[in-house]
Amino acid sequence: MEDWNEKCAVVGIYSVHNASILSYYSLFSMQHRGQEASGISTSNGKKIFTYKKNGLVSDVFNKNILSKLEGNSSIGHNRYSTAGEDSINDCQPIFAKYALGEIAIVHNGNLTNTKKLRQSLIQEGAIFQSHLDTENLIHLIAKSNKNNLENRIIDGLNQIKGAYAFVFLSRTKMFAVRDKHGLRPLSLGKIINPDGSFGYIVASETCAFDLINAEYIRDIEPGEMIVFEGLNSKQPTLKSIKIFPQNPYPCIFEYVYFARPDSKIFGKNVYQIRKQMGIQLAKEHKINANMVIPVPDSGVAAAIGYSAESGIPFELGIIRNHYVGRTFIEPTQSTRELKVRLKLNPISELIADKDIIIIDDSIVRGTTSKQIIKILRQAGVKKIHLFISSPPTISPCFYGVDTPDKSELICANHSLEEVRDFIGADSLEFLSLEGLKKSIQSDLKEKFCQACFDGKYIDELEG
Ligand code: SF4
Known part of the structure; x- marks a missing residue:
């Protein structure tokens, strides 16, 4: 199909040995969702490491680079870019230091209230380095007066609109969230470490799970945020927070074209x-x-x-x-x-x-x-x-x-x-x-976003 391109793939690995290598293979399996740039951030519990560059996953990373991305948690991103936005600053993950520590973020989707929000953030003194709508959220998290990252993310999410599957990485935690319509896919899986302990994976498509022997658990629900805690413990925990009441309209085009046929999307095999x-x-x-x-x-x-x-x-x-x-x-x-x-x-x-x-x-x-x-x-x-x-x-x-x-x-x-x-x-x-x-x-009871086929956008459907 010509000129109809998925913008991104995201992955998150939590409390799993060699997290950077597993992110690499996951991104490799989701190369079809974006070929312009690729990036991985990892955390060893004390510090976040990031490497990103324009190019295919296999060209961006090698053994040496992956060995420097230390730690047992990681997030990764494949990017499809539109013309004029191909600088390294527009590659993901976006990494930032803020009052409570360090954070990296990857995003699949598109935020719809970006312009207005950016203008008001700039007026308040924010300095932007990229054209990415995602950078707005970093600023909202940084300026939030909430006392922990979890609440700051929720605070930020309450101020943005649009389609998103986000994965956030802090030094010790990971957060995965889908918008209330669940427009973009994000699945949750489990990985068993060689020593019998286990960790988790989230990814845009389950084909990423198959490649690294992860077991599919379920999809992240629309409006849900999962907090991953207990990095490097034998049994890291999941906490599910329903941030928004869900009103699902998953993208029907994932089934038509975007997703790999061996993936399970919105719980069904493509x-x-x-x-x-x-x-x-x-x-x-x-x-x-x-x-x-x-x-x-x-x-x-x-x-x-x-x-x-x-x-x-x-x-x-x-x-x-x-x-x-x-x-x-x-x-x-x-x-x-x-x-x-x-x-x-x-x-x-x-x-x-x-x-x-x-x-x-x-x-x-x-x-x-x-x-x-x-x-x-x-x-x-x-x-x-x-x-x-x-x-x-x-x-x-x-x-x-x-x-x-x-x-x-x-x-x-x-x-x-x-x-x-x-x-x-x-x-x-x-x-x-x-x-x-x-x-x-x-x-025929399930609702989908099908706006590219019938011109009815979700905002109008919601009234
Ligand atoms: S179904 Fe909706 S989300 Fe999917 S491509 Fe069409 S308009 Fe975009």
């Missing part, structure tokens, strides 16, 4: 939901064709589901090159086809003279779909039916996902027929919003 979306798509849009082909990788699970429901054979007719790094010189506008071909190449011997159904997860600007269809035509395909396993994206996101303006979203500005004509498919169909929700749950 692969199974994507496959169900394909099954539902086949129920809603039946057509005769020789084969079903996914746009790899994000269309694979839905294409398997479509094939299973329709009985039309599944084939891997397009092969993806997984080694296209971000360092490659970006082709200019005039060579967009090269950009797509760098990643995707069709198997012409398989698809020439055939009627095919292509399954993709979504359409944003439409330019990538257009190029995919062009290279399929060049490979000799007879008829191309592009079926999308989510509804048309018609509105931008303000809750932590980097999206184009509404004016650039092709489905927001054109009819289905105009979009089909632009991308050059013989037919074009989308999964209905109800069908998407049916794929996730059976009773």
Whole structure:
């Protein structure tokens, strides 16, 4: 999917041996959520150490750097940055010293009352080093008159609005919190140390747990803060504080595109939901064709589901090159086809003279779909039916996902027929919003943020 980017991944490790290395592997497994920068802070109980840099996790850290990040607790962050905000100051964790000690913080999401709040903090004398909305919270914590960090964090959270999954690290404690709508995911797990003692992990996705043998316990609830205490004891404790009454609206797009299929998001496995979306798509849009082909990788699970429901054979007719790094010189506008071909190449011997159904997860600007269809035509395909396993994206996101303006979203500005004509498919169909929700749950009672599909933002829904 082009131009629709998750902004971040966060992780926190508490009271576990080699916390920096476990954070490193966790960030590595969540690289898909942000590739611009990576950072880790650790604490040895007396001091917080931080290292962060632009680049992929494997480029930012090495054995030597990780060995200097001492201690048994750590937090980490992968960042997706928008243009003009790629300085080291905009990488996370953000570290600060304040009246009660030291603190580091990582954030996935987007705060919505940032501008006004920053202006008033500046007027009060605060000095900012980054463009990050998260830095506001550091100042709110620093200037709070509460007598401990826990209460200062709660004080700060009461003054911010928007979407967040935060993890805070002090010298001896860790704090993990989700906003009252639970827009961004954050799961809790347990790690057993080699000596039999145990510790905890929180992460944006549970694929991070699998890599380091952590056991999934549950999600942090919307509006909940968990305080981790007893660093280096045999049995560190968890304290759950309900900061805000919960009003869940988790991001439905996590299931469509962002999350890895092997993750459990909001308590449900992503692969199974994507496959169900394909099954539902086949129920809603039946057509005769020789084969079903996914746009790899994000269309694979839905294409398997479509094939299973329709009985039309599944084939891997397009092969993806997984080694296209971000360092490659970006082709200019005039060579967009090269950009797509760098990643995707069709198997012409398989698809020439055939009627095919292509399954993709979504359409944003439409330019990538257009190029995919062009290279399929060049490979000799007879008829191309592009079926999308989510509804048309018609509105931008303000809750932590980097999206184009509404004016650039092709489905927001054109009819289905105009979009089909632009991308050059013989037919074009989308999964209905109800069908998407049916794929996730059976009773349709659960609420989701689905604003990018229906334009109804949570603030309006709340009245
Ligand atoms: S607007 Fe879309 S991408 Fe943003 S949080 Fe809501 S569902 Fe997710």
